[in-house]
Amino acid sequence: MIFKVYYQEIETEIPVRENTKTFYIDAENERAVRHILKDRPINIEYVQLLEGAYLEYEKKSEDFSLQEIN
Structure with a gap:
């Protein structure tokens, strides 16, 4: 299955839409x-x-x- 991961580059950063990045990954489940x-x-x-x-x-x-x- 293909998943789209939404993330912030800095682990401690509070999610802000303008800073959200994405990538795609193939895995069995979430x-x-x-x-x-x-x-x-x-x-x-x-x-x-x-x-x-x-x-x-x-x-x-x-x-x-x-x-x-x-």
Whole structure:
């Protein structure tokens, strides 16, 4: 499944819409996404499942690329 992760770059930063960044990640479920990202110094605002027409729409974006997980 493909998820869109909304986050702040600074872990202690209060979420402000203008500073929100996003990236895409492939994982089994939301819990797996949060587990994979737990050691990154970011403040995760929201993890959204992308599927169907919405996923196809996001794939058309020039910013769409799956995050490499190490």
